[in-house]
Amino acid sequence: MKKFLITANWKLNGSYNFINKNIDLIKKINDYLHFCHISLAPPYVYLNYINQFIKNTSISLTAQNVDIHLKGSFTGETSINMLKDIGVKYIIIGHSERRLYHNENINLIAKKFILIKEHGLIPILCIGETKEQKKYKLTEKICINQINSILKLSNNVNIFENTIIAYEPIWAIGSGKIANIDEVKNIIFFIRKYISSFNKKIIENIYFQYGGSVDYSNIDNFLNKTYINGFLIGKVSLKLKNFIFLVKKIEKNLNSNWS
Ligand code: PEP
Numbered sequence: 001m002k003k004f005l006i007t008a009n010w011k012l013n014g015s016y017n018f019i020n021k022n023i024d025l026i027k028k029i030n031d032y033l034h035f036c037h038i039s040l041a042p043p044y045v046y047l048n049y050i051n052q053f054i055k056n057t058s059i060s061l062t063a064q065n066v067d068i069h070l071k072g073s074f075t076g077e078t079s080i081n082m083l084k085d086i087g088v089k090y091i092i093i094g095h096s097e098r099r100l101y102h103n104e105n106i107n108l109i110a111k112k113f114i115l116i117k118e119h120g121l122i123p124i125l126c127i128g129e130t131k132e133q134k135k136y137k138l139t140e141k142i143c144i145n146q147i148n149s150i151l152k153l154s155n156n157v158n159i160f161e162n163t164i165i166a167y168e169p170i171w172a173i174g175s176g177k178i179a180n181i182d183e184v185k186n187i188i189f190f191i192r193k194y195i196s197s198f199n200k201k202i203i204e205n206i207y208f209q210y211g212g213s214v215d216y217s218n219i220d221n222f223l224n225k226t227y228i229n230g231f232l233i234g235k236v237s238l239k240l241k242n243f244i245f246l247v248k249k250i251e252k253n254l255n256s257n258w259s
Contacts, residue, residue: 002034004254005164005207005230006247007062007124008237012234014042015050017077023053025240028170032247035254036228039090040237044078050087062090062124065098068111080119092232094126094146096170106149117159124164124232125150126211131171139183139188143167145192147172157198164207166232167190172212174234181221184210189226216246224254 019026019042029038039060040051067077070154076235083091092118093108107240109125116123127146129139147165151157167187188208196203210222211232231250237243 002207003247005039006036006250007039007041007090007092007209007230008243009041009062009064009095009130009211009232009234010043010211011064011097011234012239013238014167016046019046019050019168025244026059026211027053027057028049029247030054030059032244032251033058035251036247038247039147041090041092041153047083047088048223053055059251060070060089061086061087062092064095066091066093066112066116068108068115070115078122080116084119084121088121090122090124090164092124092126092166096126096173099199100120106146107153109146111152113163114154114159122163124166126168126232127135127211128168128170128172134169134171140186142164143187144193144194147194151198158197160195160200160201161205164209165232166209166211167191168232168248174210176213178213178218178221179210181225184222185225185227192227214246216242216249219246219249222251223250224257225226232254 037058037060038049039062041059041064044063047061047063063083066080066083070081071105094110098104101187113123113125124192125142129142133139133142167184172179192203207229208227209230209232210228214225214231214233215236236246
């Protein structure tokens with residue numbers, strides 16, 4: 001049985017004050033974890049600070065971004081090896097906010113994906129369609145394009161082994177509206193089938209997360225669905241008490257269904 005992976009994306013939020021106020025709650029999350037792993041994605045500058053509190057727990061660190069260069073004259077950037085150095089395990093790439101506000105295109109994201117894999121960390125690849133693309137029934141095409149850019153660059157489908165694909169409809173992120181569960185199922189099945197058509201064996205080693213306005217009141221829609229292996233959570237992860245309620249609910253559900 002795969003453990004669930006819940007990634008808490010803090011985006012551009014947090015401070016020493018915020019962390020210090022919440023650190024007991026953060027550490028407490030570990031007491032509830034049996035079927036889930038939690039990975040926290042604070043802004044870069046707090047990764048190392050948080051790391052000292054989560055050693056020997058089932059809580060790990062995720063970075064929200066990484067550069068495609070490993071060293072050199074790239075002012076303002078952070079490399080994979082630097083992230084590795086401070087104990088990061090996962091790196092989010094392709095988040096719609098980076099695609100939109102930082103003009104990151106599929107080629108750059110593909111480069112990041114491959115580099116992360118080559119250096120032994122785990123990419124969390126966000127894919128998903130805009131509202132407009134959904135309206136024109138382009139969801140499958142958009143998601144496959146995003147997968148294809150990686151396949152094209154690496155020329156080897158095994159690059160997807162032990163990685164995470166987070167299906168995040170862009171219109172659902174931060175909007176309070178979740179995606180229809182049947183549509184989530186269809187798109188995940190579609191992607192699975194597509195990758196399987198190259199190599200059946202690796203598909204069981206790919207995690208599929210859902211992200212987009214997940215909270216305590218709507219999480220039931222996504223539980224009991226064997227094709228979802230976790231969640232990428234933004235807003236709720238900043239309210240630690242609510243985040244713990246959410247984690248407890250997920251754990252309770254997994255306990256009653258899987259044990
Ligand atoms: C996200 O930004 O990846 C996300 C899922 O955010 P939210 O949970 O706030 O919709």
